[in-house]
Amino acid sequence: MKPTKSPHRRRLLTKIFLSVFLLVPILVGSFPVFPGSGKGVLIPQQVARDISQCARSLLDALGKDQREKIHFVATPGSKGTEALSTWTYFPGERPGLKLNEMTAQERVLAQRLVRSGLSDTGQLKWNAIVALEDVLRMMSAASNRSGKPDPSRDPGLYTFAIFGEPGANAPWGWRVEGHHISIKFLLDGNQVLSSTPAFLGAAPTVPLMGPNTGTELLDEEEDLALTLMRAFTAEQKEIAIQKSGLPRDVVTGPGHPGAPDALGIRLDQLDPSQKILLDALIDSHLAILNSSIEQAEKSRITDASLDEIRFAWWGPLDKEMRHAYRIQGPTFVVELVRTAGDPGHVHIVRRDPDRDLDDSPLLQHLQQAHGE
Numbered sequence: 001m002k003p004t005k006s007p008h009r010r011r012l013l014t015k016i017f018l019s020v021f022l023l024v025p026i027l028v029g030s031f032p033v034f035p036g037s038g039k040g041v042l043i044p045q046q047v048a049r050d051i052s053q054c055a056r057s058l059l060d061a062l063g064k065d066q067r068e069k070i071h072f073v074a075t076p077g078s079k080g081t082e083a084l085s086t087w088t089y090f091p092g093e094r095p096g097l098k099l100n101e102m103t104a105q106e107r108v109l110a111q112r113l114v115r116s117g118l119s120d121t122g123q124l125k126w127n128a129i130v131a132l133e134d135v136l137r138m139m140s141a142a143s144n145r146s147g148k149p150d151p152s153r154d155p156g157l158y159t160f161a162i163f164g165e166p167g168a169n170a171p172w173g174w175r176v177e178g179h180h181i182s183i184k185f186l187l188d189g190n191q192v193l194s195s196t197p198a199f200l201g202a203a204p205t206v207p208l209m210g211p212n213t214g215t216e217l218l219d220e221e222e223d224l225a226l227t228l229m230r231a232f233t234a235e236q237k238e239i240a241i242q243k244s245g246l247p248r249d250v251v252t253g254p255g256h257p258g259a260p261d262a263l264g265i266r267l268d269q270l271d272p273s274q275k276i277l278l279d280a281l282i283d284s285h286l287a288i289l290n291s292s293i294e295q296a297e298k299s300r301i302t303d304a305s306l307d308e309i310r311f312a313w314w315g316p317l318d319k320e321m322r323h324a325y326r327i328q329g330p331t332f333v334v335e336l337v338r339t340a341g342d343p344g345h346v347h348i349v350r351r352d353p354d355r356d357l358d359d360s361p362l363l364q365h366l367q368q369a370h371g372e
Contacts, residue, residue, distance in 0.1 A: 040355075043292040043296050047292045050116055051187065053167070054115075058110055058160075062097070066097055070162055072161060075170050075171055076171045077365075077370035078371055083163075084175060084186070085358050087182045087184075087254055089182055089254070090179065096159040096175070097160050099155065099156045099158050099160075117185050117195075118288055119291060122287070122290075126176075128217050129217070131210070131212055132203065132217070133154060133157075134210055135204065169189070171370075172186075172188075173194075182199040183198060184196075186357060194352070194356065194362060197358060199253075199349050201347045202217040203343075205217050205343070205344030218346050218348060221281070221285060221336055221348060223319070225336065236265055239265040242264070244314070245314075246324060247335075248339065250336075252333055257358050258353050258359070260328070260333065262308075263310060264312025268306075282298075282301065285348070285350055301332055306329070311325065321341055323338050332351065333350070333352075334348070334349070
């Protein structure tokens with residue numbers, strides 16, 4: 001004879017069953033697993049709504065011809081949305097709507113869209129990099145025999161694009177890109193499916209003319225790395241410093257997705273104070289993001305195997321001379337390359353090989369799900 005279950009036990013089992021029954025769809029819906037280990041990171045619903053509302057406000061303010069330029073209406077991954085997965089940080093034309101094709105009020109709305117995905121720090125860096133185009137324009141005129149500036153040095157050439165329907169029950173995204181800038185986000189509900197490839201650059205890193213004369217840009221990302229290197233013992237430097245040639249530029253730039261060979265010193269080879277410095281360095285690269293997105297992306301890094309994170313350095317320990325470093329873990333790659341010394345020229349790229357929008361399991365999933 002089987003023992004009967006007590007009412008208390010039946011209620012407990014019922015609660016467990018309902019909890020699992022309700023939780024599974026939430027997890028499956030909130031974390032769609034793509035081929036490989038790529039998945040979205042969760043942000044608060046209100047933050048996701050704010051981002052989509054900023055995109056919708058910009059679209060609603062534009063005229064028909066402008067909307068046709070900026071809005072790629074198909075769901076990302078479909079035919080016609082290839083501009084989301086192609087990128088460059090060189091001057092030149094891009095698909096989308098340029099700042100110089102917007103009215104002053106439309107530019108305000110474009111800035112709000114940028115601000116929705118970035119932090120105060122990120123917004124300041126974005127605007128400072130754009131402002132450097134005026135400095136480069138003045139420098140090009142001064143160095144040109146004719147005195148005419150380089151027409152490609154123009155802050156009005158930064159270009160916005162929106163993909164899919166903001167806030168719809170399907171993936172959608174936006175991108176702003178121009179010389180030394182590539183910022184993009186792909187969202188689905190309250191998930192950030194991707195925020196990479198992300199690129200920031202500065203030339204000169206310290207402008208010697210214009211309204212921002214003397215303002216150092218992208219300095220924290222270099223200073224923290226140098227502080228970490230100088231904190232290493234001689235034995236640790238032997239592991240961290242690479243004897244191979246100094247990279248001419250970032251290795252994982254446009255057309256070079258995926259994870260490079262892991263090099264350098266591992267996190268588990270550092271003492272506690274050095275681990276704090278490396279953690280602060282990683283934070284400095286995520287700090288451009290809206291705090292909710294930053295925390296979600298940082299959790300993705302820390303939830304993976306921390307001991308597999310490596311730090312590698314190339315070149316002299318001198319901020320004014322050419323050097324490079326790479327931080328790499330199971331879910332991310334960050335590179336910084338100082339391609340020239342005085343007046344300074346720095347490139348920074350952040351990658352997530354499983355979720356990059358130029359080639360990754362995520363992109364392949366989108367193309368299979370929504371492509372023709």
